[in-house]
Amino acid sequence: CWDFETGTEAPFALKLDMARQAWDEARHVEIxxxxxxxxxxxxGQFAENTVLFEAACSNDPVLRLAGVNRAxxxxxxxxxxxxxxxxxxxxxPYLEFCEDWMLADEVTHVKMGSDWLRRITENDAERRKKALEFQQIVDKLFSFGGTR
Structure with a gap:
């Protein structure tokens, strides 16, 4: 959310939530x-690429909330x-515990995205509609025909 202006569009609390999420993601790497x-x-044995991240990104930070945090x-x-x-x-039990620990963070990340998307688009129904449509596109792209 580096490109959100802190002020009326994006309260500083949004940036704090995104900083918390970044910290959580760093912890996921360590785990x-x-x-x-x-x-x-x-x-590196099982290399990952950036296709998930690239598909969920947008120049509009509100669409990124929908694509990354929600989808x-x-x-x-x-x-x-x-x-x-x-x-x-x-x-x-180690795998089970670690996955459960990371899972708890993801639930929080989705909730933060949902809460902020609603708050930021509260007075802009068209922007909210575009964000939710973008989320559906990202969801469909990675749901493998609804099998996830």
Whole structure:
């Protein structure tokens, strides 16, 4: 949210929430590095690209709230839930615990995105409509035909 002007459009509290989310994401990296060590893999062994992030980005920061916080973080809820269940089935309490810990953050991230999207577009129905349409596009792109 670096390009939100602090003031009437985006209260400073929004930037604080996004800073908290950045801190949470940094912690997820640390947790994932430890899980990688635990599972005997190395950083880079299963490379990730930026397609998720690129697809959810927009020049309009309100659309980014919908695309990243609501769509991608919602996808992360599905992923972490599945991995937590896998940890349980595999009898790996470390995997289960770590995925559950990250899952709790994702729920907060989606809620922050939803709350701020409503507040920022409270008096701009057209911008809210565009943001929700953008979220649907991102959701469809990564839901694999509704199977997620």
């Amino acid at each position: 994932s590095v430890k899980l990688s060590d635990w599972m005997g893999t190395e950083i 991608l973080e919602g996808l992360a809820i599905d992923v972490f839930t599945t991995m937590k269940e896998f940890g349980d089935l595999a009898g790996d």
